[in-house]
Amino acid sequence: MERYLILEDGTVFEGTAFGSRKASVGEVVFNTSMTGYQEILSDPSYCGQIVTMTYPLIGNYGINSDDFESIIPAAKGLVVREAADFPSNFRCNSTLDELLETKGIPGIAEIDTRKLTRLIRSKGSIKGVLTAAGEEVDVSEVVRTLQQTVLPTDQVAQVSTTHPYPSPGRGKRVVLIDYGMKHGILRELNKRACDVIVVPHHTSANEIMAWGPDGVMLSNGPGDPKDVPQCVETIKQLLGEVPLFGICLGHQLFARACGAETFKLKFGHRGGNHPVMDLTTGRVEITSQNHGYSVDEEALQGTRLKVTHTALNDGTVEGLKHLDYPAFTVQYHPESSPGPEDSNYLFDRFIELMTANRKEQQYA
């Protein structure tokens, strides 16, 4: 059945519908990962976005019960060149088409994803509509409405947990602030025996400290860091009280809490092979990334933040540490899911930081 992807600049892509039959609106972005579509679709940071996969064959190993990064995928749509009809993998228990249908996410196939990606790269991330399957539309009317549409700014509230919950361990007590957490972060902490309490994004610093944490983890999440100023305030209050480790949105919120600025990148970094240099060691990590905003390096002057990592593709800030307090953050995804695991060591660094801080407090 036919379906259209219509962009706010008037470009129309005609393709075939799969997944949910309904229409949807979102910011159209592209991801260059060759595999990992299940993790990408279920990464809550894609809330409100229509994701284009640049790799031409998607769905070929199906969907399994192990690789979800959240229970309810929040992406607004999926755009592919070819959607595999007959997946083959020993873990596969449903098709991509079935998943998208049950979760109410529209998909479009047979799209020239190279052309679409080049368009996004030259014009920047752009609003788009996936039309309802089989429905004829008045393109100029759709474009006009789309141009006037303001996309929601409450994505963090949409995907964060509403109640605190434990993920117990016998090791370090970590309060994990859920701005739209990928399960991979929790998995990495639990793998290191952490006693994790996941809390909603609006939890106050007092409530967090009342759990007696050894450290606080600031998760990834969707949207613009400027849209959640109360989360920035909470981080300000936590800074210096407890070791902090932030990932992606957590990194951006931390930077803002320390007086830095963030800005929107033209088309973002989304993929599984982004090279990042660790400026301390000179070592290059191949990283998994998904972000549309970035910390402004120039605005770091006058703050107590030091750049620890930079992106080799465009030189933007990829890691920060605080010069006075035990706190560090990265823009990329050390939990991978999907992608290379080169930066997994950062979770060990967080454990070491918590241990060192505990010792310092004991002998203070």
Ligand SMILES: NC(=O)CC[C@H](N)C(=O)O
């Ligand atoms: N993965 C993330 O946490 C993304 C952070 C933020 N929403 C951005 O797009 O930059």
